[in-house]
Amino acid sequence: MTAIACPICGTNAQDYTKPEYDGKSVGCRRCGNFSISGTAIAMWSRSNKRMVANASGWIRKNQNIALTSENINFLKGLKTPSLNERAMSILQYIADETIDLSSKFFVESLITDGLHAISCSVSPNELDYLLRTYLKDELGFISIESTVNRFIDGQFNYEVAITPKGYSYLDGLARVNLESRIGFCAMWFDKSVLPIWTSAIEPAIKDAGYEPKRIDSHQHNNRIDDEIIAMLRRSKFVIADFTGQRGGVYFEAGFALGLGLPVIWTCKKQDLSNVHFDNRQYNFVLWEEDNLKEFKVAIQNRIEATIGRG
Numbered sequence: 001m002t003a004i005a006c007p008i009c010g011t012n013a014q015d016y017t018k019p020e021y022d023g024k025s026v027g028c029r030r031c032g033n034f035s036i037s038g039t040a041i042a043m044w045s046r047s048n049k050r051m052v053a054n055a056s057g058w059i060r061k062n063q064n065i066a067l068t069s070e071n072i073n074f075l076k077g078l079k080t081p082s083l084n085e086r087a088m089s090i091l092q093y094i095a096d097e098t099i100d101l102s103s104k105f106f107v108e109s110l111i112t113d114g115l116h117a118i119s120c121s122v123s124p125n126e127l128d129y130l131l132r133t134y135l136k137d138e139l140g141f142i143s144i145e146s147t148v149n150r151f152i153d154g155q156f157n158y159e160v161a162i163t164p165k166g167y168s169y170l171d172g173l174a175r176v177n178l179e180s181r182i183g184f185c186a187m188w189f190d191k192s193v194l195p196i197w198t199s200a201i202e203p204a205i206k207d208a209g210y211e212p213k214r215i216d217s218h219q220h221n222n223r224i225d226d227e228i229i230a231m232l233r234r235s236k237f238v239i240a241d242f243t244g245q246r247g248g249v250y251f252e253a254g255f256a257l258g259l260g261l262p263v264i265w266t267c268k269k270q271d272l273s274n275v276h277f278d279n280r281q282y283n284f285v286l287w288e289e290d291n292l293k294e295f296k297v298a299i300q301n302r303i304e305a306t307i308g309r310g
């Protein structure tokens, strides 16, 4: 294990590459853990800070991803999330990283870490803006104690705590259908993708402690009908697989988001580039036909991490 500069963001990273791999397996303070092929490294450029920040943020949300040359144009084309999305990612990150309600979370401008990545911040000044100007001054969701005065531009040490107002906002996000046990799956009803339901999605929902549900659209002639809407209204979360780009799946995922339900986005790896661009901003769990076991584990982990065990 040696120290290297992260191939994506340039931050100090650990190199975990096994001898037979032509790329790099990296543990970066900012991006987290991922691997990237040699060709992909050659195609990437660190010159555009905005592009680097967005890619680093995406990788942080898609840990242990194996990046190949096919992913590079996607990473280069990532849009910056909205101000509010970036700030809420920070709030959730701090809540996840602190042990109890009164815990303080330490932020240091000179150390580039997961908080910089998750908020797609290009600089300490941007992170400072999101924390101090937006989350603290505008929304009152956090309180900040500075341990170092801002004598030098762009440098700060903060102790951040989430306020009761911030916690109740986070609670509100998780309050939809609290008692429900249903994990609903929206996917293409084609024989070619049926194995992802039987070998991965259904057992993943079950093993995470929930009740897997899916409506066979052969009975529904691909119409979004009352039964689907009723099922969505009763669900705790939705898994939406975009392989095949079915209109119904886009609709059901959008409807679930509108209800405030957590949506887990999945897609066949080779098909991700066909997914409508706005949806590609979400944090997809990707699958490959010959590795559905790994997909099952990844979905179960995502359910347990974002919704909790049922």
Ligand SMILES: [Zn+2]
Pocket: 006, 007, 008, 009, 010, 011, 013, 028, 029, 030, 031, 032, 056
């Ligand atoms: Zn990095």
